[in-house]
Amino acid sequence: MKKVKVVLFGLGAMGSLIASHALKRRGLEVVGAVDIAKEKIGKDIGEVLALDEDTGVVVEDNVDALFRRVEADLAILSTVSYLKPAYKQISKCVSAGINVVSTCEELCYPYRKYPDLSSKIDKLAKKYDVTVLGTGINPGYLMDVLPIMLTAPCIEVHRVKVERVMYSGNRRNSYQKKIGTGLPIEVFKQMIDDNRITGHVGLYESICMIAASLGWNLDEIVELPPDPVVSDKESKTTYTNVKLGHAAGLQSVAYGVKEGEKVITLIFLSHANVNAPHDSVSIDGTPNIRQRIEGGIHGDLGTVAMVLNSIPKVIEARAGLQTMLDISIPSASGPF
Ligand SMILES: NC(=O)c1ccc[n+]([C@@H]2O[C@H](COP(=O)([O-])OP(=O)(O)OC[C@H]3O[C@@H](n4cnc5c(N)ncnc54)[C@H](OP(=O)(O)O)[C@@H]3O)[C@@H](O)[C@H]2O)c1
DSSP: OOOEEEEEEOOSHHHHHHHHHHTTOTTEEEEEEEOOOTTTTTSBHHHHTTOSSOOSOBEESOHHHHHHHOOOSEEEEOSOSSHHHHHHHHHHHHHTTOEEEEOOGGGSSOTTTOHHHHHHHHHHHHHTTOEEEEOOSTTTTTTTHHHHHHTTTOSEEEEEEEEEEEEOTTSOHHHHHHTTTTOOHHHHHHHHHTTSSOOOOOHHHHHHHHHHHHTOOOSEEEEOOOEEEEOSSOEEOSSOEEOTTSEEEEEEEEEEEETTEEEEEEEEEEETTOSSOEEEEEEEEESOEEEEEETOOOHHHHHHHHHHHHHHHHHHSOSEEEOTTTSOOOOSOSOO
8 A cells, every 4th residue: 555655744742743653654654844943953853752763854944845855645734723824834735736634723614714715725725636634633523523423313403512621731731831721810811811822722613613514504603711720729730730729721612603592512621620521512402412421532642643544534535625524534544
């Protein structure tokens, strides 16, 4: 079987974890790596990932030069959450004839928020006969694809509610940082207001995806500002120590309104003191469906898997901007 030649675009916390698993997959061949972080440029990815040996692939910052030099089938883009900064990176890959699978949250379902940019990406991808997909654990699976799949045996659906309750103390540092772990409450609020921390990104896109799948035309999508979860104890995480009264993490809520009624509600609770993590979906319809994953799913490993398992589906997908609603269902398929 022909290996898929992959470029790793972004070797931060998530990109590095994806990279370490991509290097082990027999169906993939890593042919290049790009990052702008000064401490990584010029180093073998084996060194960047703290592996026992070098891989022969060196991190570079000039993506154009890389694409002129190497032949690649697909770029794994793991750099930013927002579509505007990701657009330039996506265009470079697409214009070089390279498919894209990205963890960029806003790419997962960009049509409502960014109709023009979505159309530009779609046209460019069709022009170069490649596919662009945004995916991950959330958005990309737990709060959109999974509830969508659960509606399949329903005759009708009235409301969808999804809750992700996640222990965050063992997630990657960049994640714990963006949910404000350890910050004094006033600092948390100020940093959210100043966009110095983003909180969770993607509830809006998940709501769009669910609504599109159910054929619901929403009047509006409301995203409430993230609320800090005040720690009721001293907690130690892999990132920091959380003091009593400081932020242990956050809660984010978003909902979609149809004909004046909240029909989709997403609740995302992620902090260092969660002791009963779970992912649950509640569908009111015919029949009602209640589903709960005890323990929840580890977001970082889940994202690695979603990205890698989507690659064969993206390679076989139609050209253009695609979402998880368009590609065939990914599964944990080999060759590993
Ligand atoms: N959909 C999902 O479920 C899901 C799951 C996990 C992560 N994500 C998202 O995926 C993204 C990556 O996550 P992360 O934790 O790895 O973030 P991170 O630690 O900040 O890493 C991003 C890396 O990309 C580099 N970078 C930024 N702009 C670049 C560019 N133009 N060219 C090349 N490299 C560039 C950064 O360099 P500098 O540090 O120098 O800026 C950094 O090394 C985040 O936006 C995250 O929210 C989504």
